[in-house]
Amino acid sequence: MTSVLAARELAAAGIEGAALRESYVRCRRLNAAHGKTFFLATLLLPPAKRPFVHALYGFARHVDDIVDDHASTTAEQRAALLERWVGDFLLDLEWGATSDPISRAVIDTSRRWDIPSSYFVDFVDAMRSDLTVTSYATYADLEKYMWGSAAVIGLQMLPVLGRADDTVRWDVLEQHAVDLGLAFQLTNFVRDVAEDLRRGRIYLPQESLDQFGVDRERLARGRVDESIRNLLAWEIERARRLYARAAPGIELVHPTSRDCLRTASTLYGEILTEIERADYDVFSARVRVGLRRRAQVGLSGLQRARSARRGDPPTPTPRGS
Template identity: 75%
Template sequence: MRITVAATREQDAAGIEGAALRSSYTRCRALAAEHGKTFHLATLLLPAAKRPFVHALYGFARHVDDIVDVTPLLTDAERAERLTRWSEEFLLDLDWGETSDPISRALLDTVARWSIPHSYFADFLDSMRMDLTIRSYPTYDDLRTYMWGSAAVIGLQMVPLLGRRDEDVRWDVIEAHAIDLGLAFQMTNFLRDVAEDLRRGRIYLPQETLDMFGVDADRLRRGVVDESIRNLLAFEIERTRGLYAAAAPGIELVHPTSQDCLRAALTLYSEILAEIEQADYDVFSTRLRVGQRRRATVGLNALRGAVRARRGTQTSVPPLPTASR
């Protein structure tokens, strides 16, 4: 595994020590760079000392997602058994504070330093298990139950790392906005990835919305964009834009050194919705994304703001509790 100069600098800034732990953080960083392009770009806007911990959160989620969706030559029942066994071992390790797993090691260190509630990870694993047994969701409320564990708690995991603007800002207010942003990101993924999810036998658009516009699973599988499918996707896009609008005020409440990271992520992810509209709602022919030039423009503008925010600001990282060393 190639350890980059950037990874070394970030881990030094974060006070991460020990070859095994540093190797774990490096593996998580590589997963984020390979699979989460927009996420990784936004993470680079955070102070160097905080980036490894965000990589650990992403690496853990990606590792579990791979167990669910990527493991070759296994039936859903075999994947479920493997995920259950892995989850039980992980939650025991989480309570114990030690692990031999090369991905989880960085995650446990991050959880201990930032006092992230263990229940968030249990809820995430519950939603991942749902992917192996549930193929569709009758109502939007049912879908939100799934998204609580798959998206909302990921936003909540990030809150301690992002920090707050000042002591007058209530943590629960930031958390409410973080939940909305997590849901917005997840719904954007669902809308962009309709075709990919269908190939995996799943539909993440509520059945009640499909019924509203006269669309069924077979019609989606044909992949022909007609007026009913356009109306269906337009309806869910507007619902998702409402989540982004609810989340946006939270950006001004987090620490100034975290604001440009969130602003860039919100901008780039929300613009995927516009890409769907510009493609005449064709989410079947190709995986739509924001163009590289636009990504570079947003990233560069956000970088300027992030650099200004860091001037005169010292980033503090909680030390690992003595009991967990």
Template identity: 50%
Template structure:
């Protein structure tokens, strides 16, 4: 491996370690030769996200131009052209090694572009359309690296796990996203729980949630847990060497929801994080455990309150 390619993989690993502590720890459970490829995919998605979220002193038009230029550089690299970008060589190499579907990358970049112009979503189906590119495709990108006995059967659980992880982030980061001018939780469900944008802004200013906001978060915690339940059967379909990693990621991201519940669904009082001791304990238990599906006792699905909407088997709000 050339020096520039090694440096690109190292840059992706550093981004992963700095910004994705939970996922980075889980990745440590993979065989060493696979880790750099997971870091490459994380680095690609993280850097695109940073372009979109780097709002200080930069207009949406400037960020759109930067994202378009970076996307063009990526496409040029796919065609075999030279790139001076510090991380793209690792991504391009990973795509080549595993023959990852390029359509997933197109969908991802499309969702990143949406973040520059779309600040809210009317329904959960609308949000799912965005999450298809921003989250579900991450799961399917990962499948060739993780390996599976039946990739076709594992595809839908992989999509669901991507959705579960991102919805967990949306729940945890309501306050942070609001500061960026975005509300990911759908407007129709906010209205159903009697929550307006002004209520969220008051909660941000006070540093605590109202009871109506807590009810909204409680409901969406149940939605996220449904996605986890739909994802769980896919983990035993992975190669045995990959199962500890994804079992740990499954449990650690689910643990963020546990922390949200432990603080009475008040996502404005503090950012819900899994304590370091618990992250390490989960990692150790996943190393020692026999390959198996995750224990769903950690992701039991509470019933939504009456009239709040039900989930169909695709994980959408009906």
């Protein structure tokens, strides 16, 4: 059943046809269920932009879930399912149509906004590597993975978010989007050390672990000591440098998109602060920004976003228009 808000978003975006609308609604549900911070931030966009962001998130979440479904499938089953689903998706993306209930929305989004298919290929390659790669020797190695797992998602979103005006160069905006995607991903890696370990993976560079005398066994014990504190503090500062590099890009997107990015960046960045407040204990429970703080940032962003929307054209225009 389509909610009133979702129906309003679909109408504002000009999305018609029962099957296509249902596909966008499925992606919206995935964003609401799994991407709570990103879903909140998405609600600060004009209704006409939201379905396309939901579609891009829904696609990424669906593929990630295939790779991480450890509870009900074996590694071989996950690999086979991923190859089958991805193969169908890439063919459908080239063709421009599909019967898949998730792919339908993202293919429509890709065509409307002229999003390069290479971004989807790079994302899929990163997810495929999660089936076999369990660690990364250097930050440069990890950065190559994060290009596909996070940076390209920011690049996919840029045409939807739009530029502040025609004087803003796309290549400058794209670099800021890459930095923000890397910052979000590295924040996840620091917060989710214990969860990733349970899946057999470490997303902190081995060179960092070596620098502070930490190994897989020490992390697996789940007890914070000075070496682990120093390791996590090191990676937190790396993430903060990425947020700082990304920050100027927020003012370069269209005014109606700025508070979406500002809210996501603020709340995700504050996860790092919460990790510090927890004395770097990322083992006992998943570190979160409190509901009251999320509401405070979201409401503040909503007030600014509503102000920015006044006089904004009802439908966003794609890159090159």
